[in-house]
Structure formats: structure tokens, C-alpha cells
Amino acid sequence: MILRQSAALVRDTLQEASLRWIFWGYYGLSTAAILFFLFLLHVDVIEGARATISLLGETSARAFPLQELVRRFYGAVAVLLYVHGMALAVFAAAGLMAAPLEGGRIEWLLAKPVARWRILGMRLLGSLIAVGLNVCYLVLSVWIILGWKTGVWDPSFLAVIATVMFMFAVLLSVVTLAVVLAGSATLATMAAFALMLISPLLAQHKLMVKLLDSESWRNIWRALYWALPKVYEVGRMNMDLLRGRPIESWMPVWSSALFAALMLVAAFCLFARRNY
């Protein structure tokens, strides 16, 4: 019965996502990116490689290794997905998370013999699946197209799925708490975007600490750096993975995961106690 209820709640989320314009746009953009790659590679591989590098702004007379070209493509897709795709995913998921908490709908759901944590948890899982499917669709398609055209099958690109989904899950935890607290998709989106925007600044914490003249402000800055998710640094790790560079520290990952866990615990506790 628990499985049946959980499956129904996830399906409900996917059903709702499938009829939202924002998700159509999200999948549409991925399709457009895939079509662009298909078009770009619809040229002779060797000549196309040089032409493409020129297109990307890097002219070189020397022979360009194909492996490097593919990595550059991977990097372009990873940045597109990690920055723009993430913003769109957060925007789309915030509406999806807030929708069942609307008056007239939440009462109906809460009156069903389902534990509250499962209602929220399955909505979260459904949102992750809706976004995850698109990430997989884009990354796998690009990987297959490039591999098929160039013969280079580099599995490191597939790690983009994990890093993008990890950071999306972290941001979704903020969205979840904001939605439970305020019931507003707009506020939830703003909170997640604020974290994305502040992250590159916080990543420069060593420089910022030197620039700040008050010890209190330095401590605040350090605390913010340690407490908030490291969107920028995980993005850098993503690029390091693609370029085959070693990962210096996993701290951005575990501290972001800890942050997400705390957000989710707060959201679930609040949702369990809240009157609707």
C-alpha cells in the first residue's frame, strides 16, 4: 500500500509537470541544443573540427587533437546545463513544489490516509525525476552524437548528470523549505537564485577576508561560506572532472549536501506540524 501511494504521488507530480509550459520549454531547449549539435557535426569530422574551433573563437594553425575538441564540446554543454539549465530547472520545479500546497488542494491531499512526509517527499522525488529525465536526455544525446561522429567515447562527461542533479537537489531543498514556509513559488525561486548568485562571491572568501577591515565581518563572511551551498565550486569540480584534472577537495560537495539535509529536515518538520 505504501508503495502504491508513493507511486501515485510521484505519478501525480510527473502528470502535472507534463502539462506545464515551463517543462515543455525546458525539454524544448534541450531538444534545440541537441539539434544544434547534430547540425554542427553534420560536416566532415576533421574539417568540421577545425571549423568548429574557429566558430568557438579559437583559431589554431596546429593540428587540434580530436579528444580535446570533444572535451571542449562537453565543457560547453556542461556550462550550459549547470548554469542556464539549473536556473530553468529551479524555476520550473518551484511551481511544481508549491502547487499541491495551494488552498483547496492541500486539504484534499492531507485528508487521504497518507503520512505528510510522504506527500512532500514524493513531490520532491517527482520533481527530481522530471528534471533528471531532461538532464539525462540532453547529456546522453550529446554524448551519443559526439561519440558516434568522432569515435571518442569519454565516460567522464556522464558525470555531469551526477553533478548537475546533485546541485539541483541542493537548490530544491531550499525551494522546498521556502515553499513550506511561505507557500510561494516566487519566493522559493528567488531564494534559490540568490544562493546561485552569491556563490561565486563566497567562493572568493580568502580574498574577501583580506579585503574586509572588521573581524566581525570576516567571521560573518567565513560563516556564510561554510554554511551555504557551494554552487560555483561544485561547478568548477564538474569542469575539472571533464578535463581529467584531479579533485583537490570534496568539501564543497559534502558541505552542500549537509546544507541540503538541514533544509529538508526543517521543511519536513515544519510541514508535519503545519495547520492548513
Add this chain to the structure above:
Amino acid sequence: MTAEAAIQTEGLTCIYRQLWRRREVRAVDDVSLEVSRGTSFGLLGPNGAGKTTFVKLLLGIVRPAAGQARLLGLDCRRPEARLRVGYLPENHRLPSYWTGTGLLEFAAALSGLDARTRRERARQLLELVGLGNWGDVRLARYSKGMLQRLGLAQAMMHSPALLILDEPTDGVDPLGRQQIRTILRELEQRGVTIFLNSHLLTEVELFCKEVAIMDRGRLVLSGKVRDLIAGKGYRLTALNVPERLFERLREQASAAAMRDGVAEFQFASREEVNGALDLLRAAGCLVESIAPTTSTLEQVFLRTVGREGSQP
């Protein structure tokens, strides 16, 4: 508390606190109520009386500040307590991205029904509420009355033993109302307890066997509808009634009064009023009027709430 009751509450209290103003509103105040299984029960009260909050407390949507409630013998805070309860909320917003069939199947899955039963029940109930041809249409295209009927169908999907309906006929045309009443009557005959929260007094009077009236969060009256509207009968007024005859008739009447030489009697039955008429005629009295009287639920409500013009 008795184990047989469908709904039992004891000192149930809900307090809404306004954080900024430090004000407290006792939406439900120390309500103890028992609704026996298999009955049809109506909850009445003016706007803001706490009826909807009371229903939300029963279903665990709102947490009580004090007291307890049990549904079919189970603590209402546990999700299992809602396994055999169907609920139609007031002003519901059923997810419009589902089709009629899809929504019913989703609702049934949340109540733990298997896929085959879900399909079968959805088909049957859509027919029952008159939406047999609308199963594949998205809810966005349904009218308010259709949504209300679908809402009733989703509440019935898992064959509940207790049906809690908040304004079930809201937005439904008279024919649809009649249809809903018939469905509810059939359910009641099959032993389903029906708890109706409605502002339509005539509807409650027509359908419910028992009622309770809430006002300002408190339960102010409860009882069987039959007993509450027992003021039904005939009023007889006559002139020149001798004192001895007046005293004799007063003993037979359920109420009697002499005002400005006009004797007024209230009789419970047709036989009694005819007997009194014979005696008055024989004594040469002048009969001024005979009129049937009723004490409707509305009159009971207004008397109880004590505010003429109140909106239930």
C-alpha cells in the same frame, strides 16, 4: 467514549494565534461530540462558527490545541484513521491536469486500492454521478457542478464507512442536488455514516437524522432533527371562550394563552384540534382562525444562535 461511534471528540479545541498581534482566536472551543455509526449527521452554524475547522481537526489537517478526536475508533492524528473515511472539502481545487477517470484513480491509489479495482470503481462512480461520458476529459473543462459531483465520486472511491462532506451541493443545480441526495440516501441505507457540513438548512433538514449547531467555536445544540422540530401542529384562536372551557382545553393543548380576550391554543395533532373545535362550537365561541404551524430547523437554528438574520 464508545467504540461504536463513527466520530468521537472530547474537549476538542483549536486556537489560531496571530503572531504579530499576539491575539488568539478559539476557532473550536472544547467541543465534545459523538456521531453514531450509520447515521446521517448535519453540522450547522453561522459563518465563522468553526464548522470547517472542526472538520479539519477531525481529518488531521489542523492540529488541536487540546482534546482528542477519534474516527471509527482510531486516533484522528494517525493516517490509518482516514483509511475508511471519504472527504469532500469546501471550495476544493481538484488538480485540473487530471481527467475525471485519472483523478478518481489517483484518489483511490492514495487510499491503497489496486489498479484493477481502481479502474472498475472509477467507471462505476462516474456513471453514478452522471459523468459517464466525461471520464476522458480534463478537469479544466468541467463546470463547478460537475467538479462537485466528481468530488463526491472521489470521496466514495474506496467505499468509505464514514463520508465527511463540506457543502456537497455547492454550485450544483437542483436536479444535481436531488441526485446527490439520492446517492447519499443509498449510502446511508448501506450503513455508511454521513457527516454533512452545510449552510443549507432545508437540505440538512431533508437529509439528516441528527444535527449539531456550532456558534463562536462552541457546540450549542445537538440532537435528533425529529425532536428539534417537534413544534409542528395547529394553532387555534377563538373569542368569547369561557374560563372553564379554556382551562379544560389548556390541559389538552401543548400550549395555551389568553391575550386581550383572544384564546390561543397549540395542538399537536389534527384529532386534538378537531375535538377542541367541537367543544368551542358547542359552547357558542367564535373561532377566529386555525392554522398549521411548523418549527423548522431554520427557526431552531435562529433561536439557538440567537441572532435574527444570521447566515448559517
